Amino acid sequence: MLSTETIYFVLFTTGLTVGFGHCIGMCGPIVVSLSLSLKGRSVLVPHLLYNGGRITTYGLLGGVMGATGSFTRVVASIASLQKGVMILTGMLIVVMGLAMAGWIPLGVIFGDYYNPQGVLSRGFRKLSEARSTGTYYPLGMLLGLLPCGPVYTALLAAARAGMETQSTLEGLLIGVGIMLSFGLGTVVALLLIAKLTDLGWLKRRDVIYKISSVLMVIVGVYFVVKAIRY
Amino acid sequence: MKSKVQTRLFIALLSLIMFAISATICSSQGKTVRVQCKVNTGPCWAHISGTKVSLDIEPKPVKAMHDLTFTVTFAGENPVAAPYIDLGMPGMNMGRNRVILKPAGELVYRGEGVIVRCPSGRRTWKAKVTVPDVGSVEFVFDVIY
Structure with missing residues (x-):
């Protein structure tokens, strides 16, 4: 077995490489959607919070994997939850895309006139407008549950490392460490994508907003379809 | 002037990402x-x-x-x-x-x-x-x- 320090380093570099190869393709649309929804505000703090939330979820899952030492049992128990998150994410991206292009009056539908005190209206308005930067942390935690091949691979490493420890606590800690290392590695690519979307001249072009809106709707529908078939 | 710098930055970042993606894909292949x-x-x-x-x-x-x-x-x-x-x-x-x-x-x-x-x-x-x-x-x- 690799030493603890080595395994943390291996998982960090794994996160770094899959971040550019895999996460950009799979999580890029989400990051772009979140960036564009900020409408001119700085992306750095919201995206650091989003990534922080995502890594927190990875750490928690890694802790469970390390403590139990079982990958297949844990993923089987969270499969339905992951499917739900995938559907919710797809729907969120579709709504954000439509609202960004001005094709749906989000205020009318979700808050300003229709049932403004409703839980769904208030919740959706908070998410879509993202007035509070702090929203990005729980959002990141939720989206950290999205099913993802490289995340599963890292969780598998956490479970294997946990199996070889002497106590549950030791397994839990090594599992958390492995997933935090992996998650930190993935941040670089996703922050770069967020920053790229934030370039001023790019955001000022209406045509880019329209194209992005169409792409977001397509990606959102793709997410929902994939989730239903998952 | 500022717009020119931003355009270059955009192209540089895009190139970096494309390079990283191709390097990742190529590294998974081989002989x-x-x-x-x-x-x-x-x-x-x-x-x-x-x-x-x-x-x-x-x-x-x-x-x-x-x-x-x-x-x-x-x-x-x-x-x-x-x-x-x-x-x-x-x-x-x-x-x-x-x-x-x-x-x-x-x-x-x-x-x-x-x-x-x-x-x-x-x-x-x-x-x-x-x-x-x-x-x-x-x-x-x-x-x-």
Whole structure:
């Protein structure tokens, strides 16, 4: 077995490489959607919070994997939850895309006139407008549950490392460490994508907003379809 | 002037990302021999530097997200060191997923592993069997999600 320090380093570099190869393709649309929804505000703090939330979820899952030492049992128990998150994410991206292009009056539908005190209206308005930067942390935690091949691979490493420890606590800690290392590695690519979307001249072009809106709707529908078939 | 700088920055970042993506994809390929394999019908055979090697995965049909047993069998002589298997998808970096194999009889090595599930829906996976100091071969096969 690799030493603890080595395994943390291996998982960090794994996160770094899959971040550019895999996460950009799979999580890029989400990051772009979140960036564009900020409408001119700085992306750095919201995206650091989003990534922080995502890594927190990875750490928690890694802790469970390390403590139990079982990958297949844990993923089987969270499969339905992951499917739900995938559907919710797809729907969120579709709504954000439509609202960004001005094709749906989000205020009318979700808050300003229709049932403004409703839980769904208030919740959706908070998410879509993202007035509070702090929203990005729980959002990141939720989206950290999205099913993802490289995340599963890292969780598998956490479970294997946990199996070889002497106590549950030791397994839990090594599992958390492995997933935090992996998650930190993935941040670089996703922050770069967020920053790229934030370039001023790019955001000022209406045509880019329209194209992005169409792409977001397509990606959102793709997410929902994939989730239903998952 | 400012717009020019931003355009250059945009192009530089885009180039960096494209380079990283291509480097990642290329790193997952290489000169290893690749063999198409119907792993659900029985063991698959290939040669590593002249040595005949087979890979079998149980239970069948081979399903993602399930505990699987990987068996590598040699025809001829035992290798100098135990082989190992790296699981991945062709053309996509899925992170390091290594199956450690241990001796399980004459010319037979066995280990436990899991093929994870990719939400993209792609079902083609590869198992790269490496014999230290000898070489490696990639068995490409489909799994059930």
